[in-house]
């Protein structure tokens with residue numbers, strides 16, 4: 001197995017809090033090196049102490065950090081919603097109903113079209129530093145269509161989520177209870193073999209707390225692990241349900257009561273914030289500062305989808321979180337790497353410590369702070385995934 005050292009790194013973010021003693025969870029090392037062997041990190045530390053290796057890459061005084069872990073995206077779809085975005089920016093409010101437009105386009109698309117779309121967005125994300133990506137079904141809303149979406153997604157990532165409960169399928173508009181029965185029965189049976197997670201959009205206009213509980217509980221009985229679209233558009237039971245069911249993540253968390261924040265702080269559920277959605281819908285920002293001050297683990301992800309957040313850029317989300325959600329640059333970078341890993345209950349990604357996957361981003365900047373300091377600038381100069389340089 002050949003080994004490679006990336007040396008002359010101005011700032012190395014490891015997410016191992018022990019080396020620098022500063023108390024920052026980023027575990028930054030100055031004038032650093034990282035050694036890769038096969039698909040793993042085997043050593044990190046000061047450049048001058050790096051062991052001998054077969055190959056050497058000169059980082060030339062730039063920053064290296066763990067590849068981003070985007071723990072929330074919706075990439076199996078067809079069509080786009082440019083007109084809806086345009087109308088919304090002209091004053092029309094966002095509701096859950098626009099999803100139906102994408103459902104119609106997705107159902108009409110061939111496997112090859114969906115696959116081409118998926119490949120395009122996964123590649124786009126990788127070029128921007130995302131080396132681990134979760135993605136969901138949710139634009140099929142029939143047994144066959146949901147299973148198809150998950151099969152296609154599983155060709156691109158291990159982190160596949162069954163979201164048959166995105167909205168009530170149009171065919172069941174007059175009988176939501178029958179749709180919940182389908183999702184928890186035949187659809188779940190067909191989808192569970194292709195997914196790791198089960199998710200519900202718990203929201204007014206989508207699924208209420210009782211329906212969400214029934215769906216997540218049924219999924220758990222089939223071996224799927226829960227995560228929840230919770231408290232995005234309004235206050236509601238989603239966050240507390242997520243914590244109660246030990247969901248890995250409660251996603252959005254925009255409208256939170258003190259009881260919701262307390263529940264998150266006392267449980268094992270990560271609060272995944274998705275500022276691309278608030279940006280793209282001109283909605284109120286989630287209050288990251290309030291969550292962090294309460295001791296909640298926070299992840300930052302893109303929510304990439306054609307309706308409410310059509311960005312695959314984690315750096316863009318970091319910049320928004322720092323500018324508008326009260327996060328420091330260190331906190332935002334941690335949340336987009338180790339935080340995303342926590343939201344997927346993974347400890348082999350989102351960190352650069354011996355034994356972790358060698359998923360790395362080289363920035364065209366001396367420090368990770370530049371991700372927020374230089375918003376909108378394509379700073380990702382190199383990406384390694386599983387020890388292989390892919391960008």
Ligand SMILES: [Zn+2]
Nearest residue numbers: 072074229303
């Ligand atoms: Zn979402």
